[in-house]
Structures are given as structure tokens and as C-alpha cells.
Amino acid sequence: DGVLVANGYIDRETKDRYELLLVASDNGVPQRQFSVPYQSFTYVSIQVSDVNDNPPRFTKAHYSASVRVATAKEGESVLSVSATDLDVGINSVILYSLMNHTDDFRINNHTGEITLGSNLDHITADTVVTLIVTAADQGVPQLTANGKVTVRVNDINDNPPVFSSLVQTKLSAPENAASLDLGAFSATDLDTGVNALISYSLQDDFAGEFHIDSSTGKLMTKKPLDRELMDSYELKIIAADSGKPSQSASLVLSITVEDVNDNPPVFPQKSYSVTVKENLPPHVILSAAATDDDIGPNAVIHYTIIGETATFHVGELSGTITTLHPLDYESRSQYTFILKAFNPGEPDLEDTADITVTVEDVNEEGPVFEKPSY
Ligand SMILES: [Ca+2]
Ligand SMILES: [Ca+2]
Ligand SMILES: [Ca+2]
Ligand SMILES: [Ca+2]
The missing domain is CATH 2.60.40.60 (Cadherins)
Known part of the structure; x- marks a missing residue:
């Protein structure tokens, strides 16, 4: 009856167009076809229409990029992801989105470009941020794929060392003692690595009278104090991190020398x-x-x-x-x-x-x- 039936699996992504030559003939013996002026054959062209049977596919299994906090500015491009879809038309139109919500990163829905949503200066340590990007086609039903993006955020030396505000800065020390432990005066630094590696020094050690351990901040006297020579000291401790450029903080200690009875009364004349x-x-x-x-x-x-x-x-x-x-x-x-x-x-x-x-x-x-x- 002339009905055309597909007897196999038709896949548009493999072959999207069929050109068929149909020949009409009788069943007589010998079989005959129509002859001129009648046409006994015709061409049939079949365009295979698309169904949404392919999800988007990312061009890479894993994307990665790195950002330095030093140069990070809102709107700066981090990297672009891209997915393809074997379908056609709306079945291959891809929209991108970020699955995990973050204010630090944004994605352009159409281009897949990931940009900074902030200058990242709240990030105070080397950090790895993992973003999951979804690519969704616009077919019905909608098909999606997820891609993984790792962004390494590198810290900069944007924090100076900080001395605790609770530290006792008014000290007293008795005179004549050979070597006195005046306590440890350490600072903290919100950065990481060398940016948080602190070394301590004294602005003035009063000719070797005082010494501070450069790595622990432990302060000692190196020579006996003599109240009769000097009864108080202002000692400035400097804590500097090892970043480039270095950041530093200082702490001023007031040290009162306590008297010891080491002088006899003296008459002005013998x-x-x-x-x-x-x-x-x-x-x-x-x-x-x-x-x-x-x-x-x-x-x-x-x-x-x-x-x-x-x-x-x-x-x-x-x-x-x-x-x-x-x-x-x-x-x-x-x-x-x-x-x-x-x-x-x-x-x-x-x-x-x-x-x-x-x-x-x-x-x-x-x-x-x-x-x-x-
Ligand atoms: Ca598709
Ligand atoms: Ca620092
Ligand atoms: Ca004395
Ligand atoms: Ca005395």
C-alpha cells in the first residue's frame, strides 16, 4: 500500500537526512514499470528531526585556575568552561550555572566565563575553592551535566603581625639579678607561610642590657640592672613577618627597676x-x-x-x-x-x-x- 516503514534505529546524530528513490512496478510476469509518459519512480527526501537525547558534555573533566589575592579585583576573569551538545536547536542550547552558592565567583550563563564576585580580601590564607558548574540544555526533558572547577586562591601578605591587647606592658624587675625572664611577647599573623613567619627584635637593647629571642619573643635581661644608674626603661619590641614586603607591629614596654638595698648610708666627711x-x-x-x-x-x-x-x-x-x-x-x-x-x-x-x-x-x-x- 506504499507505506514507508523504518525497519532500523534512526539516529539524527548519525544521519540526519535520507534520500530515497521509490520505484513503482506491477506484479505481473514479466514485471513492468510504468513507462513514458507515465513516471514509474520518485524521490523521497526524509529529514530526521532531533529529539533531546544528548546531555551537554564539558570539554574537560576538570578545570583549574589560580588567583592571587594581591591582584584579585571584582569582575576579573578566572577561566571559562565550555560544554557541547550533540543535539541541535533548543536541544543543544546550553545555559551555565554554579551549583554551590558563593559571593566570590559568578558565571556568565551563556558564555561559561567565571569571574570574581569580590576582591577576595577576606581570604587570609592559601585556599582551594571547588566550584561545581552545571551545564543544562534547553530541551524537553532538560538534560544536564556537572563539571568541577578548582580555583587556588593564593594568600598575600596583607596582614601585619598583631600583639594581643591583653599583654601586660607595665613590668617591674629587681636590680642586680644576673638574668631575668621578663616573659614572652609573641604576636599573631592572619596570613600563612612566610607571610605569617614572625621574627622579633628590640629597637634598642640598651647596650646589650636586654635580649629578645627572635623566634619566640621571649624577653630576658642579659646584664644585672642597676636602679641607681637607670630606674626605668621604655623597651620597643618589633614583630616583623617574613613576607615581601614585610609587615610589622611594635609593642612598647615600660620596665620599672625595683630597688634593692645595695647602698650603705655614706657620710660626706670621714x-x-x-x-x-x-x-x-x-x-x-x-x-x-x-x-x-x-x-x-x-x-x-x-x-x-x-x-x-x-x-x-x-x-x-x-x-x-x-x-x-x-x-x-x-x-x-x-x-x-x-x-x-x-x-x-x-x-x-x-x-x-x-x-x-x-x-x-x-x-x-x-x-x-x-x-x-x-
Ligand atoms: Ca541535548
Ligand atoms: Ca603577614
Ligand atoms: Ca639600690
Ligand atoms: Ca641603703
Whole structure:
């Protein structure tokens, strides 16, 4: 009946057009075909129409790219993905999208170009971002394919080291100690690798008085401190990372040197001589004050007299020497004794001065005849 039936599998992607020559003939013997003026054959052209039987295919199984945070700018191109589809027409029109939501990357739905959605400066370490890209054709039913994109984001040295705000910056250290551990003053850095590798130094180590461990930030004294020479220090610690260019931070410490009682009281003179008129009532004859280079309780001076305590008295705290009674030239014309100044409780920390008191004769008796009568 002239019905044309396909007796095999027709695949447009293999052959999309068939040209058939149909010949009409009878079933007689001998078989005959129509002859001129009648036509006994005809051409049939069959265009195979497409169905959506091919999903998009990415040109690569895996895409990769790298971005440096240093140069990353919003809108900058990262890479382009591309998928093909063996179908035709709408069955091969591909739209791209990102499966995982991120504000950092965008994809152009039509071209497959992936661009930066931000400047990435919130990324503070070397990071690998994996994006899944979907390519979807527009056929019915819609067919899709997923592709994997790895973007390596390389850190830059965009963070300086930071000292904790909780660190104690007011310190005190006793004088005279050979080697003091003043603690570790370390900083942190949000970057990675050499960009976060910190070395510590002192802006001024006061001629080797202080030392900081360059890798740990541990601060030590290298020589004994002497409060009498310098009673406080401002020490600036610098933490620098190893990035190029390097970033740094500094921390200023105030160090107060605590006094130790290492100085005795000292008299300004080794000896004192005073002349006192005889017969005067008890009175002040000398104020011999010692000094002490220490401070506070370490500079409290007490005085005492060694010898002649029946005749002289010293104020325990004032160092003022007084006579206890009138002196008499005729019975004694000179006294010597020792005045001692000392730090209480520290018997070794003392100084002494020699005191000489000369009694001055006063003409108290009129001339006297040797005999009551001549
Ligand atoms: Ca398709
Ligand atoms: Ca850094
Ligand atoms: Ca001292
Ligand atoms: Ca002292």
C-alpha cells in the first residue's frame, strides 16, 4: 500500500537526512514499470528531526585556575568552561550555572566565563575553592551535566603581625639579678607561610642590657640592672613577618627597676671636728647627715654614737649631736667618739665618722692671789 516503514534505529546524530528513490512496478510476469509518459519512480527526501537525547558534555573533566589575592579585583576573569551538545536547536542550547552558592565567583550563563564576585580580601590564607558548574540544555526533558572547577586562591601578605591587647606592658624587675625572664611577647599573623613567619627584635637593647629571642619573643635581661644608674626603661619590641614586603607591629614596654638595698648610708666627711665653749647648757653641736643612694625603706638611716654616750647624744633619725650637760675645760678639754649611720636590719650597710670635740676655755675665774695675805 506504499507505506514507508523504518525497519532500523534512526539516529539524527548519525544521519540526519535520507534520500530515497521509490520505484513503482506491477506484479505481473514479466514485471513492468510504468513507462513514458507515465513516471514509474520518485524521490523521497526524509529529514530526521532531533529529539533531546544528548546531555551537554564539558570539554574537560576538570578545570583549574589560580588567583592571587594581591591582584584579585571584582569582575576579573578566572577561566571559562565550555560544554557541547550533540543535539541541535533548543536541544543543544546550553545555559551555565554554579551549583554551590558563593559571593566570590559568578558565571556568565551563556558564555561559561567565571569571574570574581569580590576582591577576595577576606581570604587570609592559601585556599582551594571547588566550584561545581552545571551545564543544562534547553530541551524537553532538560538534560544536564556537572563539571568541577578548582580555583587556588593564593594568600598575600596583607596582614601585619598583631600583639594581643591583653599583654601586660607595665613590668617591674629587681636590680642586680644576673638574668631575668621578663616573659614572652609573641604576636599573631592572619596570613600563612612566610607571610605569617614572625621574627622579633628590640629597637634598642640598651647596650646589650636586654635580649629578645627572635623566634619566640621571649624577653630576658642579659646584664644585672642597676636602679641607681637607670630606674626605668621604655623597651620597643618589633614583630616583623617574613613576607615581601614585610609587615610589622611594635609593642612598647615600660620596665620599672625595683630597688634593692645595695647602698650603705655614706657620710660626706670621714671626720668632723667641733669646738664647744665650756659651761653652756645642753645644745646642738653638730648635724652630720649621711645620705643613701637607695630609695624608700632602703634609704632609711638610723644614727648611733659609739663612746662618750654619757656626754653626747645623737638623734636616732636626725643625726643631730647634742651635749647632755655643760662641758668643763678644766676637767677635760677634748672628746673623741664614733658616729655611725646604718640601714636598720642591714648590719653591713653602715658608715662611720670620727667626731672630735674640743672644749674651749672660758675665763670664768678672776685672778687669784696665791696667798690669802702677804
Ligand atoms: Ca541535548
Ligand atoms: Ca603577614
Ligand atoms: Ca639600690
Ligand atoms: Ca641603703
